[in-house]
Amino acid sequence: MTWYRKMALSAGALVMATGGLAATASPAAAVGGCPAGKLCLYAGTNYTNMKLSTGSIDSCWDLPNYGLTSVKSYVNNMSVKATIWDRASNGEYYLDGTISPKRFSSNAGANFGYYGIACTE
Template sequence: MAWKKRIASTASVMLLAAGGMMATASPAAADGPCPASRICVYDKDGFTGNRIASASTNSCFFPQDFTFGTIVSYDNNLSVDAKVWHYYANIGAYQLARTLVAGGFSSNIGVPDLGAAYGDLVCMGNARP
């Protein structure tokens, strides 16, 4: 009987230790650079530099409203696509510049000046300029 208690005790300690390691893992390590249910755009490659994060699935934001350069990398953990719209001030119209797909990411988009012009928008879901 004593050996059963020792085995049960040892097994409990090992399970608690393993559970403690999983519970203390940082969210960033588990989910990458952007929190779950958010889209994050970064103004440097490799998910670095200034970051804008949004949890909205049906709205737009102007990247220029923040201390932000151009969209260079992104991580979209939303269930909807986000679209970057370029504003052509000379004709007062928007044109789709890039789609940031739901569940997608890129450490270097490769589109010069994406979202950097005055009036450019990032819209999630069904939102449009």
């Protein structure tokens, strides 16, 4: 076997080996550190200060009970949507927004879910 052919075979084997490694490598870290199948709500922008992480469906959480006066960033790694409700000064709730499945935001705004609740379907 010629030197050129040996190099070509070695290079081909290396490409196949590294391609196999790339195909089986673990996925990148979850956005904001939020595990698969969870809804994560943060008190800070850029996924800082996680206050609520849940995988429950058909449930609601009173955000102030989790130390959230508003949601500053979020990750929805669930297969269902989450709704965020704002509490008005008269105590009534109104829909502030919906977080679709597999969506995230590093900056949800100043008063997203202000003293409100979060629900999953």
